[in-house]
Amino acid sequence: MTTNETTTRLLDAAQKLIQERGYNAFSYKDLAELVGIRTASIHYYYPAKTDLGHAVMDRYLARLELALTAIDRTARNEKAKLRAFIKLYRDTETCGAICLCGSLASDFGTMPPSIQKLVVAYLDRSEAWVVARIVSGVAAGEFAFAGRAAEAAALLLSSLQGGLLVARARTKPALELVQRAFFRVLDAA
Amino acid sequence: MTTNETTTRLLDAAQKLIQERGYNAFSYKDLAELVGIRTASIHYYYPAKTDLGHAVMDRYLARLELALTAIDRTARNEKAKLRAFIKLYRDTETCGAICLCGSLASDFGTMPPSIQKLVVAYLDRSEAWVVARIVSGVAAGEFAFAGRAAEAAALLLSSLQGGLLVARARTKPALELVQRAFFRVLDAA
DNA sequence: TCGTACCTACCTATACATAGATAGAATCGC
DNA sequence: GCGATTCTATCTATGTATAGGTAGGTACGA
Numbered sequence A, B: 001m002t003t004n005e006t007t008t009r010l011l012d013a014a015q016k017l018i019q020e021r022g023y024n025a026f027s028y029k030d031l032a033e034l035v036g037i038r039t040a041s042i043h044y045y046y047p048a049k050t051d052l053g054h055a056v057m058d059r060y061l062a063r064l065e066l067a068l069t070a071i072d073r074t075a076r077n078e079k080a081k082l083r084a085f086i087k088l089y090r091d092t093e094t095c096g097a098i099c100l101c102g103s104l105a106s107d108f109g110t111m112p113p114s115i116q117k118l119v120v121a122y123l124d125r126s127e128a129w130v131v132a133r134i135v136s137g138v139a140a141g142e143f144a145f146a147g148r149a150a151e152a153a154a155l156l157l158s159s160l161q162g163g164l165l166v167a168r169a170r171t172k173p174a175l176e177l178v179q180r181a182f183f184r185v186l187d188a189a
Numbered sequence C: 001t002c003g004t005a006c007c008t009a010c011c012t013a014t015a016c017a018t019a020g021a022t023a024g025a026a027t028c029g030c
Numbered sequence D: 001g002c003g004a005t006t007c008t009a010t011c012t013a014t015g016t017a018t019a020g021g022t023a024g025g026t027a028c029g030a
Helices: A003-021 A030-034 A040-045 A049-074 A077-093 A098-104 A115-138 A147-168 A175-187 B003-021 B030-033 B039-046 B049-074 B076-096 B100-106 B113-139 B149-170 B173-187
Strands: none
Touching: A003 A030, A003 A040, A003 A049, A030 B003, A040 A147, A049 A077, A049 A098, A049 A115, A049 B173, A077 A115, A077 A147, A077 B113, A098 A147, A098 B003, A098 B100, A115 B049, A115 B113, A147 A175, A147 B049, A147 B100, A147 B149, A147 B173, A175 B076, A175 B149, B003 B030, B003 B039, B003 B049, B003 B100, B030 B039, B039 B076, B039 B113, B039 B173, B049 B100, B049 B113, B076 B113, B076 B149, B100 B149, B113 B149, B149 B173
16 A cells, blocks of 8 residues: 555544544554554554644644635635535534544643644634625625624534534434524524 | 542542543543542442443533522523523633533543433433523513524534533633624524 | 441553564665 | 665564552541
8 A cells, every 4th residue: 555545544544533432532453443554554654643633633624724715716605605614514413423623622631732733723714714704794785794703703613513512412413403593693683 | 538528529520520631531540639549449439430420420410400490590581591501601611611511422422321311311401491491582572583492592502512612722712702692693583 | 346438459451652574666876 | 677775564572651440458437
């Protein structure tokens, strides 16, 4: 197997494990079994577990950027953009997973600072993007929302993260309801 | 020390550790150091770690019931009740902690079924209570909210759980904004 | 003197990690 | 173009720390 293939499979499997079980609840053994190599071989690519966690989060952040760019390019208005953003979370919900960032945020205190920074960056970036969409949507007369954009953005981000958490525990979707209620906020004066 | 004192201190410390680090990220050693006894002594009270987790969550659920009863008794209207409910989470936020239930939900897949059931019970109970408050508030003409109560309840619960997660990672309060935005939903027609 | 509340000492399993080996691919000097 | 060398990707074997858990002992108050 080439380095590239193996690292991709390692990152994929690690991300899956973190989202399903949490960073502190998976071991190199679990990961090795999933990928089909020995634990020692994982250390060849990622000397320490934190290196692996860092790489997973790094890629996740890069993918967020790609996704936001794609949404900005294709969606025809701000509401459609926000809907597409929410869809990213709803797809995660369908898999019975939570957001990688939410999972790491929940283990936040036990994470090395380098990973903490990436988690914060992910949240900050998401929030800034949502705020921009709302501000722009209000300016365009698309939303009647009269409050501060930061309020609505905090509500959306929090409820998406929390919605995944709640939905997984109860094996009952939450984000459809969350989405509906959220757009009421924006549409109401 | 009496059994009662020690169990209380064990439960307090365990809850703190779960809320701050997560169930899989604390050990009997950590707990023993916090309480000032030996790890073996913890086994005297809680033979297995799952017994301890179960007991912590059990108490948390009982306390929720007490809190809801107290709120129902003292708050003068539905809006005040919801505000008091949110205050429970805002107090947690102040401590830099997340909800015990949210922490366990994040480790959900690795938890024994007996604890999973308690987590689900906590969420179900909270949701049912919030739904009842909204329905009642709408009936009393206190809220203009025209949607399904389940929508707003899902939004509130999710955003409270997620808000704690997000706030802790960024050491920047989120629930005040969440609260403001949430009441816009109820107050808008 | 009996049970409660703790202790010391220990066990087994597993975690992350390192050392050193090897088969095969790639590269370099001549 | 070919042998020597070096690199890649993986292995086995092992180390060290820590996890949860057990066995059996002890001090002390009712």
